[in-house]
Amino acid sequence: MKLRQRRTRELITKLLAETNNFRVEFFRPQKSLNTTQRAELFLLWWYFYFYYNFKADFADFHADWAKAITDDTLSVMLVAFRGSLKTEMVKAYLVYCAVYAIEPYIIVQSFDEESSVNILYSVARMLMSELIRKDYGDIFPLSSKREEFLKKSVKNFDTTNGVKFIAKSTRQGVRGANTFNEYSGSSRPTLLVLDDIDTNDSTANSAIIDKNYNKIIGETIGAMSNERSKIIFLGNIIVSDGVVPRFVENYKNSSHWKVFEQPLLKDKNRDNLSPDNISWGEFFSVEKVREKMETEKELFEPNQLLIPLLSGRAYLPLDTIRTLPHPAYTEDVKYRDLRWYVPTANLTEELKKYYLFMGVDTSRGGDYSSISVRTQDAKLIAHFYSKVPSDELVEIIEYIISQGFYGRIGVEINNSGYSTIDIAKRRWWSHMLFRRKNINKQYDQSTDTLGWWTGTGTREIMLAEYEQSIRNHILTEFDDRVREETEHFANINGKPQAMPPYHDDGIMSDAICVQMFKYG
Numbered sequence: 001m002k003l004r005q006r007r008t009r010e011l012i013t014k015l016l017a018e019t020n021n022f023r024v025e026f027f028r029p030q031k032s033l034n035t036t037q038r039a040e041l042f043l044l045w046w047y048f049y050f051y052y053n054f055k056a057d058f059a060d061f062h063a064d065w066a067k068a069i070t071d072d073t074l075s076v077m078l079v080a081f082r083g084s085l086k087t088e089m090v091k092a093y094l095v096y097c098a099v100y101a102i103e104p105y106i107i108v109q110s111f112d113e114e115s116s117v118n119i120l121y122s123v124a125r126m127l128m129s130e131l132i133r134k135d136y137g138d139i140f141p142l143s144s145k146r147e148e149f150l151k152k153s154v155k156n157f158d159t160t161n162g163v164k165f166i167a168k169s170t171r172q173g174v175r176g177a178n179t180f181n182e183y184s185g186s187s188r189p190t191l192l193v194l195d196d197i198d199t200n201d202s203t204a205n206s207a208i209i210d211k212n213y214n215k216i217i218g219e220t221i222g223a224m225s226n227e228r229s230k231i232i233f234l235g236n237i238i239v240s241d242g243v244v245p246r247f248v249e250n251y252k253n254s255s256h257w258k259v260f261e262q263p264l265l266k267d268k269n270r271d272n273l274s275p276d277n278i279s280w281g282e283f284f285s286v287e288k289v290r291e292k293m294e295t296e297k298e299l300f301e302p303n304q305l306l307i308p309l310l311s312g313r314a315y316l317p318l319d320t321i322r323t324l325p326h327p328a329y330t331e332d333v334k335y336r337d338l339r340w341y342v343p344t345a346n347l348t349e350e351l352k353k354y355y356l357f358m359g360v361d362t363s364r365g366g367d368y369s370s371i372s373v374r375t376q377d378a379k380l381i382a383h384f385y386s387k388v389p390s391d392e393l394v395e396i397i398e399y400i401i402s403q404g405f406y407g408r409i410g411v412e413i414n415n416s417g418y419s420t421i422d423i424a425k426r427r428w429w430s431h432m433l434f435r436r437k438n439i440n441k442q443y444d445q446s447t448d449t450l451g452w453w454t455g456t457g458t459r460e461i462m463l464a465e466y467e468q469s470i471r472n473h474i475l476t477e478f479d480d481r482v483r484e485e486t487e488h489f490a491n492i493n494g495k496p497q498a499m500p501p502y503h504d505d506g507i508m509s510d511a512i513c514v515q516m517f518k519y520g
């Protein structure tokens with residue numbers, strides 16, 4: 001089933017010439033219609049009232065989605081590429097439910113309330129559109145919700161024909177929303193829309209994922225009406241063990257659910273850009289897909305191909321990590337991998353403005369060595385990233401110091417770290433090296449050990465604090481090599497680490513640098 005624009009426009013022209021009463025009855029869903037007819041009627045209604053939103057013909061999968069969405073015996077899960085119209089279709093269906101009072105009690109739930117409120121505001125705006133009001137009257141209660149509407153913060157409303165809408169976050173209880181509906185008598189939700197459940201924040205660690213999943217399958221679904229209930233779950237792929245993949249796995253074979261997984265490229269092969277391989281070729285040309293690849297880069301796979309970016313749990317909040325443009329490179333080829341993020345015309349004077357902190361991750365087993373330099377307020381000053389032996393790494397540190405660095409230096413201790421420390425402690429600037437105090441309780445004596453130890457316990461605490469600094473927007477400036485590492489840095493079996501064959505040396509040097517803030 002396809003609704004071709006030319007044929008549809010001809011029908012629209014005829015419908016516009018009819019009375020509003022005729023149009024209302026023409027689009028009214030009838031029990032006598034089969035699933036294909038109901039879906040086609042809904043899509044035609046959507047196109048008729050909001051035709052200005054459409055730039056291309058529907059794809060075949062849009063018809064399949066519509067058949068499941070309008071089937072009151074099925075719950076639906078739409079896991080699809082960004083730009084597929086999945087959210088827009090569900091918004092339109094919510095308006096359809098409102099004007100024909102199909103569902104008496106609707107809840108929209110997201111991880112953050114803001115996302116669900118945005119959906120309700122969109123529904124309110126659509127109900128306020130000129131043609132909808134002309135044919136169906138004032139369904140949205142503007143008189144009582146004017147202030148919320150103007151502030152774009154519509155958290156709940158009851159339509160004038162008796163449909164209740166409520167926006168919730170997963171942190172809020174749904175059971176507490178049970179309210180008697182004077183039109184239908186329903187005291188429990190009959191339609192639940194889940195959207196933006198898996199986000200960068202909600203997949204940050206296993207505890208959040210587990211809590212959200214258990215909350216949804218327990219309290220949220222348990223609060224639905226016993227007489228009739230339908231769930232529409234809109235999903236994006238972020239991590240392989242998020243709430244969305246769990247739902248797909250658990251309900252894909254259920255007779256009560258219809259689960260759709262729709263990548264932009266049918267075979268999920270980014271090298272196959274033939275028109276026949278593009279799921280919605282009516283809208284996405286080969287050139288548009290290629291442009292998405294270039295602009296979204298590593299995010300193209302999760303956004304468009306439904307391939308998790310990480311095979312473990314996302315650890316760092318990717319959406320808050322931004323890189324600084326146009327770093328200044330050191331002219332000396334010996335230091336070609338050192339980048340400055342401050343003006344270099346008078347570098348020594350520039351560095352003297354700050355008490356600085358340096359984190360050093362030393363190479364081991366073919367890894368990279370990395371150096372991060374920041375100010376006390378987390379401003380990025382310099383970053384080095386390259387494969388160099390211990391003695392050359394010390395030379396890089398000394399070069400940075402010679403340019404005007406003064407502050408605290410934290411060198412990671414491991415096999416190569418000891419070698420770096422052993423060389424560094426003989427240099428004139430060794431007094432700036434971080435020292436860890438050890439207490440011998442038996443003899444009541446203390447000794448100092450040079451270097452930052454990254455054992456299992458300290459590493460996890462250090463990275464947790466680093467993650468929190470990013471999430472709280474304390475760290476806002478990053479070298480693009482660190483940003484690239486975060487794309488493949490996951491919480492795997494409870495341990496934050498890089499996914500093979502990727503590295504985390506830039507992250508580690510930056511995290512050590514942040515730890516040095518405590519020891520200024």
